[in-house]
Amino acid sequence: MRFEISKVLDAIEGRVCTDPSLVRAVLDLAEVIRYQDIDGGRPASLLRLGMVIDALSRELEEDSVQVYAVVHRALLSDADLTSNERMVVRRWADDGLVEVLDNPGDRMLEVADLLGLPVLSRVRFDGLRGRFPWLVEQPGRLLAPVPGAGGPAFIAHVGGGHSPVAGTRSPTGAKLLARQWRCPEPGCALFGGGGGGGAFADLARVERSPAGQPPPALRGGVPTCPRHGVRLGDGGPRPRTEVLAVRVGGLVRRRFVLSEEQPVVAGRAPDQEGGIMLGQWLNDEARRWISRGHVRFELRVGEVIVTDVSTNGSGIRPAGSMAEADRIALAPQQSRVLGEGDMVELYPGVQIGRAEELPAGAPFTPTSVMAEAPTMAMRLPRA
Ligand SMILES: [Zn+2]
Structure with a gap:
């Protein structure tokens, strides 16, 4: 049981980060873990974070969606959490995956404002509508996670919609x-x-690139x-980045950040550090075709350059065209600048392109972050 819970928490860990390019919503972890009505379980449970992230994945019709969690320092010693859960949150804090603050105040809204993200909270923030007009002007920027038939659902505080709406980064945020x-x-x-600095500093697994730093607070x-x-202190210009996404079988499975600091290799199971592993989403034929490291991406003077490093080669779908006549072969060792809307196709149905140009094209059933959860933790009230 304990082991299975740990596996779920590991899966949830992959869904929390403070990288402005990857996060899709902001939430207050201390609030979310106390949504007892979502599962009728313990007063506080870290698994509820997984349930809310799953709900967000369903709404955004995308797998591996990540959230920006802000949390009061008191949560690290909250007696309603298990010691295992407290240890996990502490590790997330040490790795900089969540923001642990002595006084969160309106930090959650500040992050949402700077990054143009939706906020998941049951709090209405009426007193802050003057400072953050989008709370009212953009229905869908503030949604309450509520119990639903198949897990949590969202209801917008303004307008009553169900889908999170992203804004744009504020000029200050940019x-x-x-x-x-x-x-x-x-x-x-x-x-x-880079790396964390707390009790788990030696074990820190997250090397923070300056390209992925969270937005500073403004005081x-x-x-x-x-x-x-x-x-x-101002450390100079931030490295440029481009957000790419992996689509397999019509579904966006994950996003990743390409920065001008270093190339990224994607393939069945790349050896390179920071490589994008696709193996878990591939069928047998695709696994046989796609090399361990198949394509390499580099960002140079704002251009995405793709190089085939495979045995079998790849293809380019110009401007996303799925017409076979348009497909351009990319032979092993060949390079090409990724034009607007272009996708690299490693194998039919396995594509990588710029995240905003790669819509999901298939009916969506996201993989649950809770897939490993014991049934006991998944007991959901019928709506
Ligand atoms: Zn600091």
Whole structure:
């Protein structure tokens, strides 16, 4: 039982991050874990985060959706969580996967404002509508996770819709995210040189690239570390990035960030650090065709360059065209600049392209982050 719970928590861990390019919604972890009516279980449970993330995946019709979690420091010692759950949250904090704050205040809304993200919360934030007009002007930017027939569903506080709506980064957010920032606090997990700094520093598995730094907090207009409350130093321009997505069988399975700092290899099971592994989504024929490392992506002067590094070769779908006559072969060792709307096709039905240009094209049944959950934890009330 304990082992299975750990596996679920590991799966959920892959869905929390503070990378502005990957997150799709902001939430307050301390609030979400107490949505007792969602499963009628314990007063607090970290598994509810998984249920809410699953609901978000269903609404966005995309797998592996990630969320930006802000959480009060008190959660690290919340007696309503199991010791295992507390240890997991502490590890997430040390790795900079969640933002742990002494006083979260309106940080959640600040992040949503800077990044243009929807907020998942039952709180209405009426007092903050003046500062964040999108709370009212953009129905779907603020949604309450509520119990539904097949797990949590969402209801917008304004307008009553069910789908999260993304906005655009605020001008301030765009400015802040054009720079990289340094926290003077040694080992800062959010704005440090990489890795975490807490009790699990030696075990930190997340090497933070400056390209993936969270948005600084603004205190009196000054970029500040939300965790340590100190002024951040300007570390120069942030490396440029492009968000790519993997689509298999018409479904977007995951997104990844390509930065100009280093290339990314995608394939069946790449050896390279940070490689994108596709094996788990492939059938036998695709697994035989696709090499361990199949294509390499580089970002150079704003252009995405794809190089085939496989045994069997790939193809380009120009402007996303699925007409066979349009398909351009990409022979092993050949390179090509990825034009607007272009997708690389590693094997029929296995494509990679820019995330915003790669809509899901098939009826969607997302893989649950809770797939490993014991049935006991999945007991859901009938609506
Ligand atoms: Zn800091």
